[in-house]
Amino acid sequence: MSFLSTDVYEYRRELLDTMMDENGLDGVVIFGADFFQFFSNFHVDVQTWERPIALIIPRKGEPVAILNALSTHHIGFARDRGSLWTGEVDYYCEFPVAADDPRNPKGFIEQLADKLNALGLSDAMLGIDSGSGYLAKVGETHRNLKVKTLVAEFRALRWIKHSEEIDIMKKLCALTDWMQGHYRQGIRPGRLVHELDYSIATKTFEEAAKRYPGENFELRFFTLSGPSSSSPHGDTGQAGACIQEGDGIVNILIPRLNGVTIENERTYFCGKPSDLQRCAFEAARLANLAAIEQLVAGNSVSAVDEAPRRIFAEHGFSRNIMHRTGHGMGLIGHEFPEDMAFNDRPLIENEVYSAEPGIYLPGVGGFRFDDTVVVGEAGPIVLTTTPKDLASQTIN
Numbered sequence: 001m002s003f004l005s006t007d008v009y010e011y012r013r014e015l016l017d018t019m020m021d022e023n024g025l026d027g028v029v030i031f032g033a034d035f036f037q038f039f040s041n042f043h044v045d046v047q048t049w050e051r052p053i054a055l056i057i058p059r060k061g062e063p064v065a066i067l068n069a070l071s072t073h074h075i076g077f078a079r080d081r082g083s084l085w086t087g088e089v090d091y092y093c094e095f096p097v098a099a100d101d102p103r104n105p106k107g108f109i110e111q112l113a114d115k116l117n118a119l120g121l122s123d124a125m126l127g128i129d130s131g132s133g134y135l136a137k138v139g140e141t142h143r144n145l146k147v148k149t150l151v152a153e154f155r156a157l158r159w160i161k162h163s164e165e166i167d168i169m170k171k172l173c174a175l176t177d178w179m180q181g182h183y184r185q186g187i188r189p190g191r192l193v194h195e196l197d198y199s200i201a202t203k204t205f206e207e208a209a210k211r212y213p214g215e216n217f218e219l220r221f222f223t224l225s226g227p228s229s230s231s232p233h234g235d236t237g238q239a240g241a242c243i244q245e246g247d248g249i250v251n252i253l254i255p256r257l258n259g260v261t262i263e264n265e266r267t268y269f270c271g272k273p274s275d276l277q278r279c280a281f282e283a284a285r286l287a288n289l290a291a292i293e294q295l296v297a298g299n300s301v302s303a304v305d306e307a308p309r310r311i312f313a314e315h316g317f318s319r320n321i322m323h324r325t326g327h328g329m330g331l332i333g334h335e336f337p338e339d340m341a342f343n344d345r346p347l348i349e350n351e352v353y354s355a356e357p358g359i360y361l362p363g364v365g366g367f368r369f370d371d372t373v374v375v376g377e378a379g380p381i382v383l384t385t386t387p388k389d390l391a392s393q394t395i396n
Helices: 006-022 033-040 069-081 108-118 133-138 151-156 163-186 193-211 226-230 275-293 301-314
Strands: 027-030 054-058 064-068 088-092 125-128 146-149 217-225 248-257 264-270 352-355 358-361 365-368 371-374
Touching: 006 027, 006 033, 006 151, 006 163, 027 033, 033 054, 054 108, 064 069, 064 108, 069 088, 088 108, 108 133, 163 193, 163 248, 163 264, 163 352, 163 371, 193 217, 217 226, 226 248, 226 358, 226 365, 248 365, 264 275, 264 365, 275 301, 275 352, 275 358, 275 365, 275 371
Parallel strands: 027 125, 064 088, 125 146
Antiparallel strands: 027 054, 054 064, 217 248, 248 264, 352 371, 358 365
């Protein structure tokens, strides 16, 4: 099983405790789904704007969760397989509770206030991961409650990955390299792009069933073919699109296993590429390698963005850049830091980044390679191994 163990919780809790001490906090309240999962190992099954949730973590004490009743059995499954890190979970209902129903009839805000009282946090200094709307309502009756919104501080807790997270990333990267091999075999003129995607997705879910039975596997996967790939996320008119002879093709593979995510993207050609396509392909390949080379502890985050931009400028494609070189990865696909081009802090060992510089030529297509890379002390550790040379990426 690849579910994260309580060792990961202890690692994250130590980081959180340090952050609480540095900010003079008596505890934190988590309202966002991602940070809720980060500290509880529970895959949130609701939209939090519609059904709010809270994870209360006292500085001295164990976490307590408040969830919508809809999540009751979802929590039960997590308990049964031993993946849940939070012992105490309370529920509120979004419907009137009958007199003979043992469930708590109070709503979310009332239960949040009650739980803060029970934990001795009614007049505490609390840190939160997002807006303070819910605690502001609690504050109407708890006049001494103080709240700090610590977005940057919470995000920093997700930079450095535990070894268990990196092990899962290695497994996922091996799976996506397997996918790329099948994908390459499926490219042919006239093939419906959506049909290709779903045929590969079907094979992948079958393979994941063998590799990760009973675990939480998810997949985001799509293809951009021909001129539509000149928009990094497509032209929003892909229904009926078919691969044409001479198309450049960018595929995007983003699997997630037990709350850990990686990326693997390649640029293919269906038939012989033009001189312009070959030139753009080579610029993208060299830019990708330049980004990877910078992912060494001590280098600045911004250097990972700067090096590929120099490559693109040397090849005459500086005006075809449309996005930063990459981003952190972990619990979700786009992690922190998200400001690579303007972030001058030093890289830290065991951060994990996407290295995906790209260029986009109107009427021609996009050219991008994306690897998942662990920041190392001695050098970058590249987890995705699918080839990137022109010969292997051209299907004749």
